[in-house]
Amino acid sequence: MEHETYIRYLSRADIEKLSLSGNELAVSIARTLSAEAKGQAQNFPKTSKIFSDGRLFQSLMAVGLEAPAPLFAATKIIGLSPGNPARGLPIIGGLIVLTSGETGMPIAIMDATWITEMRTAALSLVVAKRFARADSRKIAFIGCGAQARAHLRVFAEAFPLSRVTALSRSRSSAEALASKAQQIGLQAEVADDPRHAVVGADIVITSVPDGPDLKPFLRAEWLSPGAFASLVDLGRCWQPDGFESIEHRLVDDRAQVEASRGYRKLTPDGPYTADLRELMANPGLRRRAENERAVFTFQGVAVADLAVGALVFEAAQKAGIGVLLPR
Template sequence: MALLLTRQDVEMLLPMSEAMAAVEEAFRQLALGQAVMPLRSAIPVPAHNGLNLAMPAYIGGDLDALGLKVVSVYPDNPTRYNLPTVIATVLLNDPRTGAPLALMDGTWLTAMRTGAAGGVAAKYLARPDAEVVTILGAGVQGRTQLMAACAARPIRRAYVYDALPERSRTYAAEMAPKLGIEVIPTEDLERAIREADIVVAASNAHEPIFPGAWLRPGTHINGIGSHTPTTRELDTETVRRALVVVDQREAALAEAGDIILPIREGAITEAHIHGELGQIVAGQIPGRTSPEQITLFKSVGLAIQDVSTAARLYRLARERGVGQEIPL
């Protein structure tokens, strides 16, 4: 018997604090050498402008969790089918036997664990007094990234910018009362970048959204939206100016156009990558070293985030009697 957890179950069980705790521990175990995680396998579906990904991982140590996420990324879904861009399912296995423990909706889990990674990065890299965040992209990721930023820092105001202004207005109307902060939809991108303590790029853009010269000293950037070698949300100047931290070096150098393209241009080398977020969490390398430093966390998303969050969800579901037992 396996436990089936629906989208509704996942939303009910998983606050951002739990997601951030799970993801932070996953990054720590990765840095300690306790994770087995192949690079994701990708199947392009060009006829439908889609991408299908398989992401397995085993995390040892105190987590001792085994699982697999299958995730589809279809940028046309919101406008053509009224579906999310990202749709996912997670299978959690018993690491002792390999038997299935749970099958759960991975779409909201993915949104939350990705937001949580941004929150953990802000916890270790953003200035402690960061109060203003600018969100680039008013989609699901923009929402969970703001939730996580508010959990990590004393945020009092957020700007939201989207290529479709109506999306920004809807976002602001939803998120301001939800988080109890001022959320301002804006079309003045330069002002939003120049005033930000934290900038989160969580869009579907294939080209840089803003010039790096707009960033003021002390800004922290989370680069979340792009995850292929030929696309990027951040320009070369942004990457060149920043202390660059990645989720995993191997994955970033294989998949993160925000890093790969500046290397190809000759603007930086691989040595420009300061290290991995887990190394900072584990105390192996320093994070921010001055209030004026510009810091950048570039994430392509790792299977350890999914598996650690799924394991946390499974434990919470068992404790609270949530979910449906199903024979397989």
């Protein structure tokens, strides 16, 4: 077998050549989450080291135990440095190592940036398919960086979007996102007022980077009846009060939330309606009425990296993409 002799290396450019759709990623993630809910995969809480200047190092791992879960182990290491843009570098960098579940041998090393961006957006989509209105047309982005771009791509494939509102502390990034939305045929505006951006939106995506001067500036009460919000930024830009009136408050992994309480707080900070494992175990957990609102706060789970990493590896192997490194 190829991977007994070689390790396949996949750069971001290699992964992008595969042209995997957001729906393909979401289907793979949902299938693996369902397997985890049945004990066929195991997700481990992430470990983190956070520095006072905003630098962060993280490691995540998930293992597929039996089909239909991918029969691999995926380990991801991530580094983040707020000072990188001044160095001409991305804020976040990382790698995923995929290991054979049968032999325990590493079979692939892949760039983690595209996978992290797209698996996060696809994870939002998995929950949005349960709790966002199927006819959602207006989407608002608070924070307009890499996560906003990934969510725009994935959600534009899945919903009949017609209008995008972009708000960012950097007007140039909001204008860039609005331009990208227009390029795919959507109406787009750049907002200066947070309330104006949120009110009336069917879907709200917040991905505001952390910083020493950041103070919460969004209010849950601004969410319109029937709205769905994905708080990719852990809810750091939301004021903590007011979520009691939101019908569905969702989180990715209760155990991971508890494990991180000593150094990281999510908004809302519970109580939660369900986490992903509970959602997958109970298909009836979904929005019941048109006016029910839902928020999904999450830190990211390694089982999603396992799902997407396995999908990427198998597609790359089939297409002959990547560099084969000798052991």
